[in-house]
Amino acid sequence: MQIAEKLQSMAARSPWLYRINAGSCNGCDVELATTALIPRYDVERLGCKYCGSPKHADIVLITGPVTAAVKDKVLRVYNEIPDPKVTVAVGICPISGGVFRDSYSIPGPLDSIIPVDVNVPGCPPRPQAIIEGVAKALAIWKTRI
Amino acid sequence: MKELFSYAFHMLVFPGGVFALCLGLLLKGVDRKVLARMQRRVGPPILQPFFDIVKLGRKETILPASGHTPMFRFAPILGFMGMMVAAMVLPIPGVWNGAEGLGDMLMMLYLLPMPALALMLAGSSSSSPYGAIGASREMILMFAYEIPLLAVILAVAFKVGHATGGVAEFSFAKIVEYQLQNGSLIFDWTMFPAFLAFLMFIPGTLGSVPFDLAEAETEVLEGPLLEYSGPGLAMFHLGAALKMVVVMGLGVVMFFPGTIPGGWITNMGWFAVKCMLLMLFSVTLVRAAMGRLRTDQTFKFYLKYPATLAYVSLGLTYFIR
Ligand code: SF4
Numbered sequence: 001m002q003i004a005e006k007l008q009s010m011a012a013r014s015p016w017l018y019r020i021n022a023g024s025c026n027g028c029d030v031e032l033a034t035t036a037l038i039p040r041y042d043v044e045r046l047g048c049k050y051c052g053s054p055k056h057a058d059i060v061l062i063t064g065p066v067t068a069a070v071k072d073k074v075l076r077v078y079n080e081i082p083d084p085k086v087t088v089a090v091g092i093c094p095i096s097g098g099v100f101r102d103s104y105s106i107p108g109p110l111d112s113i114i115p116v117d118v119n120v121p122g123c124p125p126r127p128q129a130i131i132e133g134v135a136k137a138l139a140i141w142k143t144r145i
Numbered sequence: 146m147k148e149l150f151s152y153a154f155h156m157l158v159f160p161g162g163v164f165a166l167c168l169g170l171l172l173k174g175v176d177r178k179v180l181a182r183m184q185r186r187v188g189p190p191i192l193q194p195f196f197d198i199v200k201l202g203r204k205e206t207i208l209p210a211s212g213h214t215p216m217f218r219f220a221p222i223l224g225f226m227g228m229m230v231a232a233m234v235l236p237i238p239g240v241w242n243g244a245e246g247l248g249d250m251l252m253m254l255y256l257l258p259m260p261a262l263a264l265m266l267a268g269s270s271s272s273s274p275y276g277a278i279g280a281s282r283e284m285i286l287m288f289a290y291e292i293p294l295l296a297v298i299l300a301v302a303f304k305v306g307h308a309t310g311g312v313a314e315f316s317f318a319k320i321v322e323y324q325l326q327n328g329s330l331i332f333d334w335t336m337f338p339a340f341l342a343f344l345m346f347i348p349g350t351l352g353s354v355p356f357d358l359a360e361a362e363t364e365v366l367e368g369p370l371l372e373y374s375g376p377g378l379a380m381f382h383l384g385a386a387l388k389m390v391v392v393m394g395l396g397v398v399m400f401f402p403g404t405i406p407g408g409w410i411t412n413m414g415w416f417a418v419k420c421m422l423l424m425l426f427s428v429t430l431v432r433a434a435m436g437r438l439r440t441d442q443t444f445k446f447y448l449k450y451p452a453t454l455a456y457v458s459l460g461l462t463y464f465i466r
Contacts, residue, residue, distance in 0.1 A: 011200035052366035055374035082205035
């Protein structure tokens with residue numbers, strides 16, 4: 001029993017990140033890239049690593065309002081991520097549609113399409129807010145693995 | 146029966162298996178931490194690779210629908226088992242004598258490309274275009290770096306062979322013994338070019354940064370590993386960790402296998418320290434300082450510099466006895 005708990009706490013310290021751009025204006029993506037890549041806000045200290053393939057991912061960061069053109073693709077990529085996984089909506093766009101709200105080309109906010117665990121509001125959110133979002137996602141990830 | 150058990154122990158626990166795995170993952174952790182410190186980041190904990198492996202083991206496996214499933218499942222095991230055997234064959238100076246065969250060095254030459262072959266199988270069986278590109282790049286890379294490796298190994302074998310009165314010596318145990326008596330080969334100026342060539346060979350065979358074309362995250366999204374998830378991916382990472390130990394160990398055995406006084410425990414630590422130093426100079430520093438080369442540049446690089454250096458050593462061993 002103790003070994004199982006130990007293994008779980010070890011596994012919980014290695015969340016790999018994957019970003020999906022669901023029609024974002026690139027503002028949030030730039031913030032995501034800087035939070036991860038610049039030394040000052042290094043997320044690798046939390047054990048995170050950005051991965052190129054959805055099949056390696058644990059925490060998905062989704063930016064953008066999910067346009068009609070990418071909806072199916074987002075769903076397809078999301079389903080390729082092995083369980084257990086945690087979803088983080090970055091920016092006001094996936095939360096409510098933001099400036100694109102009620103547009104004819106937006107099939108709805110993100111949580112009407114896939115389950116969302118953490119919301120990080122802001123347009124675009126500050127790097128600190130994104131890191132806090134990742135930390136919250138980490139807490140959820142610990143309960144799932 | 147007793148022999149069988151001892152073989153199983155050596156392959157699964159001591160120089161192969163558990164010990165080599167722990168050392169390999171530790172080396173990877175140190176590599177990541179030092180790289181982060183060089184970039185003035187905090188970096189992950191040193192035990193991070195262990196956490197990654199445990200996590201990957203608990204994740205779901207997703208098989209590609211149109212891939213060749215048996216091959217897809219077999220590929221990671223091939224690379225992993227090849228490296229397990231290689232770790233058992235390789236001697237640890239002062240601790241373990243290796244296979245003590247006549248030609249274990251030649252056997253190593255066949256075992257070392259196993260993970261690359263596994264990557265090729267993985268890439269081509271996963272039915273993904275990125276995987277196929279990754280597999281073809283891995284193949285090109287392998288053709289490039291195998292040539293200097295062969296020349297380095299021949300240079301070392303001829304050197305020790307001539308010095309002991311024969312032609313060539315392909316036994317690791319004999320090579321270590323010779324160096325323990327006559328000083329390490331790295332201090333011999335005729336072998337220094339070969340050592341440089343070996344340093345350049347290391348990042349290529351490990352697929353680390355200037356030569357990571359097969360797994361280039363930004364272009365081919367980790368190439369052959371793209372379709373792997375969960376335990377299969379963990380197996381590939383374990384194989385890579387073992388390969389780290391085997392390649393560094395090969396360098397230590399061929400060029401500076403000196404021992405320090407004390408029992409086998411101190412010598413094991415000494416071996417680990419030497420592996421770590423070799424890794425810091427050939428992998429971490431290079432990784433921090435360079436960007437990726439193109440496929441054709443890599444190919445030209447390997448056929449120009451390391452191959453020339455290794456041939457120089459080979460020539461010198463022939464003329465200067
Ligand atoms: S939240 Fe703002 S910055 Fe982010 S994608 Fe939407 S509009 Fe762009």
